[in-house]
Amino acid sequence: MRCSKVHPTAIPGADKLRLMSESARGEGGRVWVPRKPQDLRDPLTVPEAERFYFLEERYPKYKNLVPRDIATREIFDICVNEGLSVEKDRQCVYLDLTHIPKAELDRKLGGILDIYEKFQGVDPRTTPMKIFPAVHYTMGGLWVDYQRSANGGLQVGSPKNQLTNIPNLYALGECDYQYHGANRLGANSLLSCIFSGLITAPGIETLLKGQKQAASELPSSLFDQARKQHQSRHDALLKRSGGGENPYLIHQELGDVMTKAATVVRRNDQLTEALAKVHELYNRSKKCSLSDTGNWTNQNVVFTKSLLDMLPLALAILKGALQRDECRGAHFKPAFAFGSLKATEPAARRQEAEQWCDRFEANNAKWLKSTIAQWTGDDVELTYEDVDTSLIPPRPRLYGLVGAEDIEKVWNERAAKKAAEANGNGTPAAGKLAAAAH
């Protein structure tokens, strides 16, 4: 829950920041800003030498194809820290496809380019698009279990697969926390939809075969009670007297606080401040009053209920992010980032790489864990769960670091040594728990 994917390339809008698909970068889109801050010239007239292709310069190996979290961070950095946003009042950079033939763009990217044109009124085939990162995905969700098989995989047909902590309640697809780790990878929504669907059905079949009682045979009081609980929550909301807090405005404030403190860059001072602010919003939300107290297509009460549910989630995200003093995937805390190697002399550099790897291992021992948040009625309680890394051991992510090759060399030597030891002992070390996401 603590990690959010912030999509690097989104189209600004008052109601929603619309995604510009990653395929625009994939098909050769170049991200740049004019070297001169807020250069007002038509972008097509800015000479090559006066353009800053910052992803290409900073990541010569990957160029515009760096992973999303890195692209996001760099675009954020260029606008917020370097002050190189294309526009003065709004943060944005160019995503440029104008060097690609129009026919090829229409064939490969027609749909997404039409969306840009529709919502911005500008043709991206002839004018560079203006984009900025936007929140897109939560690398977390409902905790679900799975049955580990003897060889460390997943036992197909087990009713434990995708089972939440509520008996017989299954969560599958984007609402569960599996697969993503701290970073969302391309097409992972398809994975969670198709794979979870595929493995859950046989498990539920097993469950039903072993079930002695059908839901319809349970005492009706069980259902009546649950229904009554929600009906009384609903009725109480409708009965609230006017003049209280406006749920739409609290929602707006919540969005502003969360976007500022818990998205691209996270700092403990900002997270602490945001946590206090969201606690305040949470208390204020208890006094929301409705502008529609009717019972027919009442979107006001639906909106308010959603808002009331968002606040515990916001608290869980902030608290999880505050406690986790490290960088992992999309969770980026610059104060705890592992920097590049500084030494130039080979022996010193080797020693520094060893220290880097020691630090990486120590950090994993502490933080290679899933954060589990539980709502206790008025606040969030956090616990941690180990990640099963028995099948794929973790390794450092070294994009753009000076000395990446040296670190990788040390790491590979250590991994080879560990593998040799494990083979000597017979079985590989097994992780404690099954869940793959953290």
Add this chain to the structure above:
Amino acid sequence: MSATHHDSHASNGHDDHGGHAAHPASFEVRILRQDGPGQESYWERHDVAYESEMNVISVLQRIAAKATTADGKKVAPVAWDCNCLEEVCGACTMVINGKVRQSCSALVDRLLEDRPGEIELTPMSKFPVVRDLCVDRSRLFRALSRVKAWIPADGYYDQGAGPRISQEAQESMYPLSECMSCGCCLEACPQYLKIELEQLDGESNEAFEKRKDEAYDRGFIGAHAISQAMLFNNNPTGQNNAAQRLDALMAEGGIQDCGNAQNCVAVCPKKIPLTTSIARAGRATTVRMLQKWFGA
């Protein structure tokens, strides 16, 4: 009463746009409201402060937050449907300044250029109003089920490789697959008339649904369903049910009710070649009829 603007449906709202004019501090939004099915509709005026990058969805969000009319009267927020906000789901379709279109892709700057200072919102007139700008489009989906607008395939068992689809067939099918069941083509169609029934005293929900479906089935099926029938009849797997789809198009309310006004193709936000589909369906149903006569 309800407002209809058939004369102005000829444009699909995707005109070329001029330059930006000076922005007003605020603008007025006139909304045709209705508290529930079968009730009287009434106009209400709201003042909305101008912001950049606004569309009609964000205007309705601001109106919901304020819940106060231009005259300072406290009112319930205006109800409207929306979902994807990217003009691919069709849920937010309504009549904006006299043109049926999606409210997500209706940009305020463009609307104010066309009609300075004011935006007019009314629900679609061909579907029963649920509340305010929300309408019940179930007749539209009923028509899709009549023509079996799907491919019957059980994905749980491995049935082996399906038939290959040529690049050419794919390219002709793709535009038809962009239909999002929004209802614009039906709102603009002179043959598609509103059908609205009320539940009778003592009538069960099942009996009411059945009576509604029967009434819907007597009305014109609509361009969207004809086009979807052509899409699935063109698909190598979908072809297995081609005859059934054609029979549905030849039943009461079928393709013979099309009056060839060609409004549908003019208003379609996805620019689907609906009249081409209708022409193809016309030929295919004629062939089907001859085959049936001669027992082929």
